[in-house]
Amino acid sequence: MLTFLKPIVRPSSSLVRLPSHTSVRTLAANASPARTRAVLVGLPYNHPMVPADLQEKVRVAITSVLERTKRDAPDLHLTLLDAVPEEDFKVFEDRLRAIGHVDALAIGFGVRGKAELTPFFEGLINSGATVLASSPGSKIVFNTFPDNTLEAIRRWFPAPKK
16 A cells, blocks of 8 residues: 655555654554654655665565564564755754654665765764664664665564564
8 A cells, every 4th residue: 555645655554644844754564552663764765866776676675674564573663764865954853753762763775875975874873863862772773775674673672572
């Protein structure tokens, strides 16, 4: 199912609403109360900094991580939060604060993997650390592609024992 909100679209089963002034949307898998709350931050899959030949692959991977999280990690609430270098970091901080308590902040490789985005990456780390200071025990984690986000989160927040 596709949920349309603003010009950029990501598939999801549920939506986390943020203040109306936000220019990019946040979507979540397993939006019911959960033990571990994680946020995946990255460029929108259709951002100009994402190579055109990878955009569809990234979109599919994002869809897959949401579906996999919903299916395989019912204890995990995963929110996707787009961040773009064209916006001030205060906008990112406000969006992150609007989500509430965050256990894991995952920053995608699309941001980390491009040398020209290094200042943007540093800003996300610093802004994220500022917001996470109010979430005791929170961690910053890194994936190498959207489809291994769950593994990155599980390094610090293992699945509950059955």
